[in-house]
Amino acid sequence: MRLTYPTSFRIVRVPCSGTVDVKHILRALEKGADGVCVIGCMEGECQYKTGNLRARKRVEQVQRLLNAIGVDGERAQMYNLSSSDGPLFAKYAEDMDERIRKLGPNPMKHKTKPAA
Amino acid sequence: MIVADKKPVEEIIGYVRDCKKVLVLSCNECVTVCEAGGKKEAGMLASALRMYFANQGIADAQVDERTLERQCDxxxxEEIRDIADQYDAIVSVAxxxxxxxxxxxxxxxxVFPGVNTCFMGVTEHRGLWTERCQGCGQCILAYTGGICPVARCAKRLFNGPCGGSSNGKCEINKDLDCAWQLIIDRLIAIDRLDLYEKLFDIKDWSTDRAGGPRKVEREDVQI
Incomplete structure (x- = not known):
């Protein structure tokens, strides 16, 4: 299955989407990432029961926070995916890429200190 | 512990929008436990403020974060004595x-508040905190089965329940337990229903806020 997905994507592997905290997403955006999408397992299929549900709530919290400070909340997104569903991953990646391209570059880019 | 809730970030931005250097000061005690003003929340707020300033084109704004063990001691x-002067404002999330x-x-x-301080209470489960004590200065829990009618009865009744108690719930909210129903249930459980027979005297509220700001002074522990 040689699928292609946008080269703009950088993957950070985590043991469970529930480990991704609001602070991690904010830091990525603060340091210049144009968008952050958290991809968790399908709802109801979390090995840790509620990790993906908590991830969604955190992403929603980031969206509210971003909107409050005048940055488009759409830059943070949550997707659910089965780990064996490569084509859907590629589709989500394209979807995210398209969504962010419509929004344009992160206004924080080059204005805050880059990540160490 | 003292329970606090987060303030909307818009409100905090309103306080500091004209400042160039801001210190977000968190506290490692109660507000950390109720997830409103600990190190993590300070990090989130500082990050949001940095992004706000950057987005507004204020390139030279600086937002730092620092956590103190307690801000009530x-x-x-004193740990921030050396650095405090360099900031235009401190947002304390304690x-x-x-x-x-x-x-x-x-x-x-x-110094601006970063949280709304709510009450003295407990963590019922993660994400739910409820009030238990109003610090009235004259504890009567020995007679009420360890359940406080001052903090938990909407009317602060000392000889309850009132007629608004229905099926163990309070008339002001069907999800709110009637404190006096809880007291009676507990007195039955500890086999001390005789305490329910005790009529309380009129409470001396001078130890509560009615007597103005209060203090506790103990010569035995003073140096």
Whole structure:
């Protein structure tokens, strides 16, 4: 299955989407990432029961926070995916890429200190 | 513990929008446990403020974060003595006590609250905190089965329940337990229903807020 997905994507592997905290997403955006999408397992299929549900709530919290400070909340997104569903991953990646391209570059880019 | 809730970030931005250097000061005690003003929440707020300033084109704005063990004790507040002067404002995400004590100790620096301080309460489960004590200064829990009618009865009744108690719930909210129903249930459980027969005298509210700001002074522990 040689699928292609946008080269703009950088993957950070985590043991469970529930480990991704609001602070991690904010830091990525603060340091210049144009968008952050958290991809968790399908709802109801979390090995840790509620990790993906908590991830969604955190992403929603980031969206509210971003909107409050005048940055488009759409830059943070949550997707659910089965780990064996490569084509859907590629589709989500394209979807995210398209969504962010419509929004344009992160206004924080080059204005805050880059990540160490 | 003292329970606080987060303030909307828009409100905090309103306080500091004209400042160039801001210190977000968190507290490692109660507000950390109720996830409103600990190190993590301070990090989130500082990150949001940095992004706000960057987005507004204020490139030279600086937002730092620092966590103190407590903000209600002098020795911990002294830890920022060397650096406090360089900031235009401090946003304290501690409870109202911490905000006030910080303001008191750093007289010439504006100190803004980063949380709304709510009450003294417990963690029922993660994400749900409920009130247990109003600090009335004259504890009667020995006679009420360990359940406080001051903090938990909407009317602060001392000889309850009132007629608004229905199926163990309070008339002001069907999800709210009737404190006096809880008291009676508990007295039955500990086989001390005889205490329910005791009529309380009129409470001396001078130890509550009615007597103005309060203090506890103990010569035996003073140095």
């Amino acid at each position: 002098q020795e911990y507040l 409870c109202g006590v911490g905000v006030q004590f910080t303001a008191e100790k750093y007289h010439s620096i504006p």
